[in-house]
Amino acid sequence: MNIEVINTGTELLLGNTLNTHSAWFGRELFKLGLRIARQTTVPDGEAITVAITESIRRADVLIVTGGLGPTSDDLTREITAEVLGLELITDEAALRSLEGFFTMRGRPMAAANLKQVLCPVGADILPNPNGTAPGIYVPPRLNGRSNCAIFLLPGPPRELYPMYQAEVVPRLRALSGVETAYEALELKFTGIGESDFHQGIDAELAAIPGLEYGYCAHIGEVDLRLIGAPAALAQGRAITLGHFEKFLISDDGCSLEAMVVRLLTARNLKLATAESCTGGLIANRITDVPGASAVLTHGFVTYANAAKVGLLGVSASDLEAHGAVSETVACQMAAGALRVSGADIAVAVTGIAGPSGGTAEKPVGTAWIGLATKDAAATAFKVYHPRNRHDFKLAVSQSALEAVRQSCL
Amino acid sequence: MNIEVINTGTELLLGNTLNTHSAWFGRELFKLGLRIARQTTVPDGEAITVAITESIRRADVLIVTGGLGPTSDDLTREITAEVLGLELITDEAALRSLEGFFTMRGRPMAAANLKQVLCPVGADILPNPNGTAPGIYVPPRLNGRSNCAIFLLPGPPRELYPMYQAEVVPRLRALSGVETAYEALELKFTGIGESDFHQGIDAELAAIPGLEYGYCAHIGEVDLRLIGAPAALAQGRAITLGHFEKFLISDDGCSLEAMVVRLLTARNLKLATAESCTGGLIANRITDVPGASAVLTHGFVTYANAAKVGLLGVSASDLEAHGAVSETVACQMAAGALRVSGADIAVAVTGIAGPSGGTAEKPVGTAWIGLATKDAAATAFKVYHPRNRHDFKLAVSQSALEAVRQSCL
DSSP: EEEEEEEHHHHHHHHHSSSOHHHHHHHHHHHTTOOOEEEEEEETTTTHHHHHHHHHHHHHHEEEESSSSSSTTTTTHHHHHHHHHHOOOEEEEHHHHHHHHHHHTTTOOOOGGGGEEEEEETOEEEEOOTTOOOOEEEEEEESOOOOOOEEEOOOOOOHHHIIIIIHHHHHHHHHHHHOOOEEEEEEEOOSSOOHHHHHHHHHHHHTTOEEEEEOOOOOOTTEEEEEEEEHHOOOOOOOHHHHHGGGGSSSSSSSSHHHHHHHHHHOOEEEEEEEEEETTHHHHHHHHHHTTTEEEEEEEEOHHHHHHHHHHHOOOOOOHHSSSSSHHHHHHOOOOOOOHHHOOOOEEEOOOOOSSSOOOOOOOTTEEEEEEEEEEEEEEEOOOOOOOHHHHHHHHHHHHHHHHHHHHH | OOEEHHHHHHHHHSSSSOOHHHHHHHHHHHHHHEEEEEEEEEOSSTHHHHHHHHHHHHHSSSEESSSSSSSSSHHHHHHHHHHHHHOEEEEEHHHHHHHHHHHHHOOOOGGGGGGEEETTOOOOOOOOTTTOEEEEETTSSSSSOOOOEEEEOOOSSHHHHHHHIIIIHHHHHHOOOOOOSSEEEEOOOOOOOOHHHHHHHHHHHHHSSSEEEEEEEETEEEEEEEEEEEEHHHHHHHHHHHHGGGGGESSSSSSSSHHHHHHHHHHTEEEEEEEEEETTTTHHHTTTTTTTGTTTEEEEEEOOOOHHHHOOOOOOHHHHOOOSSSHHHHHHHHHHHHHOOOOSSSEEEOOOSSSSSSOOOOOEEEEEEEEEETTTTEEEEEEEEEEHHHHHHHHHHHHHHHHHHHOOO
């Protein structure tokens, strides 16, 4: 079933208002096994005529939001009737309901509100308990011009969402005539890039009948989305994990930091962080997770060398000899954080965020990540994320959190 | 000039990813005196062909985002060339740049990446310093099929935004042939809400001829955007600051944390942070600013009481008597951070982020912010931000940074 959504409103195209309807409809329709084939935003006015005329030629279902209010730029109702060649008449039940709405609030009804109870002949009024604008449902084949089922819905979310659930969902179920046939799965990975997936599993995934898949790359993370019937989904999952299980963060939407908190909590382990170049980002990500207080006890932001020496006991002469961004210092930072905090695991990072401070030997983007546990001597490894300052911090924090996760497996 | 925007990506229509590009383009184009006539979202695949074919018939300028990656569902480049009847050839300069991108990172380039440097004959490659996908600009009348100027841009904001500013803006100015007739000004405020502006200055701003204005409320911040000719802008600015100058963060887009770094640097003052409930967020925001190393020397994340005692010298008996979320403890944390770090100013926060841990006397959302300087005894004040965990942390960090800013004025 081909579904299109048209969002009307000049404010959406000026950027004053973020269009959240489209993503909301996407998620809601998906629950019914349906998806949006196209979404269009047009300003208030004549552009709506063009967009509706085009959509009803292509779509089985058209959902239009906005433009049902009482003001002169609210034209969706009038335009739809005109495009379909249907007369608009006052709906008596809607009129009484609207009068009641104003009576209850002790306010007089403005003449402008009267147009809100106009309805194309033969269409259904969709009651709006949360506002003055009822919705409208035009069934397919109401006239000769269109086979498309059309829903006109109000723009404000507090009016739109309940009306969708009460009035649109039952009609969509009847129109589509099927129960949800497919499911979705999101697998989050770190430590590999989008092109690794392309080379490693793309051809195999493409060969699974009825499976849709797509990658979404973030900094230090690639999310693989699988959509299909349960069997196809299971097959896609198996192929993917056969190649990349080591890099899997979660298959239930759990973020890397939440997975770290989950693993540490399950093992009753305490974590300490010692951060130079990430400047508190690792601790901040950990403490974004509810329950982090059971896991993170101490965090050190040792931006200055004096802080590395004073708080973590890093050797001043080693700092001098090897530089702050070195394997030695990363190890000593991790070991120091472990000792001072009494935690079970400590992770430390030291690197060059830029824009200045890089050298030929240690260019901007270089970082060392140290890891210390009670059972073993501290170790460190180098990463290289030549990105802008913000993205560098994020990428390094991702590498550090992944090191903690791996140490818990 | 008729401008259309097409956003490609199945994830946008499934609702996994919120489409923020459209609003961003709306605001950016507005600064050039331009606006979007229509925005369309289509899934990856053949629907892009239909959407592009339709748009270039109507539009003078078409901006397409997404689908320039290396994977099999990235088809924007190929589809555009096909629609226009243009051959795709490898751009040698782009190829060398891409090879350099991988060489610098010490990673081999996948064969899949090669398609990213294909360019329609006669079109311009738009360099992408922040990723592997260059953009493409197809000038109008490059072939017989279209008078529309077409920009193909990468989807990730960190790649898209700089490319837009560097490559798209100059071309749009040339295409539109007019200099921007009006200017924009953004004033950032903290410590007052949107309704304060409504009550305080809305009527006065509305009375200025030719001035457009709008508020954008964030957590702990309200941005006032003024757009108009220079004289109207100056008038709006004067009225606004006449009421609210005390709360002004910046008039040049500078964030609160950047303003704090700017002020501390100018006064050659060092800052230390001691964070409980914000978990490193304050230090993280400070270190997002280039040059933060001249300002922030030590940061403490003392999530556990033992950390407050052990690292900052908070009195265990005061912790017992007053609780961790108290004026006494906030003062002692700030004083301890100042002493241990040797900084000139220390800011400390202790609060209840939730979801659990609240009481009738100290509900979730309560926080104390302590401030210590070399010249005076530590002081603290209470804030109440009853929000979800993430937003609570952000709001408290905003209050704490504002306290530092005020102390520098």
